[in-house]
Amino acid sequence: MxxxxxxxxxxxxxxxxxxxxxxxxxxxxxxxxxxxxxxxxxxxxxxxxxxxxxxxxxxxxxxxxxxxxxxxxxxxxxxxxxxxxxxxxxxxxxxxxxxxxxxxxxxxxxxxxxxxxxxxxxxxxxxxxxxxxxQKTYWRGFDPFSTPKEEMFKSSGTAIYQIATTMHELESEKAKLQGEPDKLEVLFKEMIQMCLWLDLSLLTHLSQSDIEHLQTVGKEAQEARTEFILKDDQAAVWSYIKTLANQGKRLDFVLDNVQLFTDFVFADFLVTYTPYFSQVVFHPKLFPWFVSDVTPTDFAKTISSLLSTTFFPQHSTTSPDSVAHLQQMVTRWQNYIDRGIFTLATDISNGQKMTEFWNGPWPYWNMNELAPELGQWLSGSGLVIFKGDLKLAGDVKWPVSTPFSTAIGPLAGSFPLLSLRTNKADVAVGIDEKVAEDLDNRDEKWRVSGK
CATH class of the missing domain: 1.20.930.60 (Transcription Elongation Factor S-II; Chain A)
Incomplete structure (x- = not known):
């Protein structure tokens, strides 16, 4: 190994x-x-x-x-x-x-x-x-983090309705968008940043106003976040994705912390509005590895909660149109699940066994030795997106300028890999030493603050 x-x-x-x-x-x-x-x-x-x-x-x-x-x-x-x-x-x-x-x-x-x-x-x-x-008869399999997950999900209703309306507005542009990669790229960057920042594992650190700020969707917010992105491969990944047009490629999403909603939106965008992917497989944890990890139960509950007209508290700013837009969007997702376009990894052949790997106490670079079936599966993917996992580079005191491809060891080149991570642990790679030094001087907790 x-x-x-x-x-x-x-x-x-x-x-x-x-x-x-x-x-x-x-x-x-x-x-x-x-x-x-x-x-x-x-x-x-x-x-x-x-x-x-x-x-x-x-x-x-x-x-x-x-x-x-x-x-x-x-x-x-x-x-x-x-x-x-x-x-x-x-x-x-x-x-x-x-x-x-x-x-x-x-x-x-x-x-x-x-x-x-x-x-x-x-x-x-x-x-x-x-x-x-x-070890208890009546508590076996209980997720002690389920209620905080649900409460945070409910508190995100305003942003969720807003995003649903944004997706609805794309409907009229769908045909044109697929022939205009430049416009798709702008939307792709919007989606990828939304997916990056809506990581709710730092609930003990973020105030409600912080979270509401991160839930903002729009060009102004996107530009404001740019200064907080230390390693930005958005252009490179988009250039790669464009090579996949009309090949029926599969996207694999290795889930981390809720909100799962943003992952669904990103996957929906790539399947519905672009010609680059025809299927998405979502890889959950079998049980929470660290607080708010997405489990198979969370996957099912997210869909049923979004389809419920009473799940989110209604505010004066919530319009009937937005409610309808959310229903339309999530009904499409349910249809995708029914047709196998969206699939939970535990529902595929040998998927339960492959999923066990994500809950182990090891870096992901040991995948091919410890879970060869999983490595083989991912090698057939058009793109594998990892949500926020320090396990990719391991808990290792890498020099900050170490290339990401070096830090992920044998995984480099095994499959097309995109990592979306906000720093909540010391591990940091792929960053210019001068940038890191400046951050050390300005904010000694930049590696762990999630900002």
């Missing part, structure tokens, strides 16, 4: 310490609070059903007891994390990658990296929390 020529980042440095001491405990506290609220609701429901449905009361009582046990387990984990205790083995919970995680943990023990402040970032994440839920 490929081994990077540089060490990983030290988890005890400034930004790593910030993650372990501040960000992770906040996330764990939010999970505890979320389960507490659910238990409160279940208790009320049991009281209301007390005299009418004994079996329901018994089931709710058992679920509440299990939920209380989960809260205790997460609280214990939070305590151990804050005190740099050793990471614990993953119990056999009937889910994926238990042996793989435990084998890596054994390797970390050999180098004394098996504590919360020393373990590599790619390892020390939420596989253990998955176990806490999986």
């Amino acid at each position: 490929f081994k990077a020529p540089y060490p990983p980042y030290d988890p005890t440095d400034t930004s790593g310490y910030e993650t372990v001491v501040k960000r992770w405990p906040i996330i764990l506290t939010n999970i505890i609070d979320h389960v507490h609220r659910l238990l409160h609701d279940m208790t009320l429901e049991a009281q209301q059903a007390h005299n009418s449905d004994a079996s329901k009361v018994e089931e709710l009582s058992k679920k509440v007891t299990e939920g209380q046990e989960i809260i205790s387990e997460i609280s214990r984990l939070k305590y151990r994390m804050a005190r740099d205790h050793e990471l614990e083995e993953i119990p056999q919970d009937g889910d994926i990658l238990v042996a793989e995680y435990n084998a890596d943990l054994e390797s970390l023990k050999q180098t004394s990296q098996n504590t919360w402040f020393k373990a590599p970032w790619l390892y020390a994440e939420y596989r253990l929390i998955r176990t806490y839920f999986n």
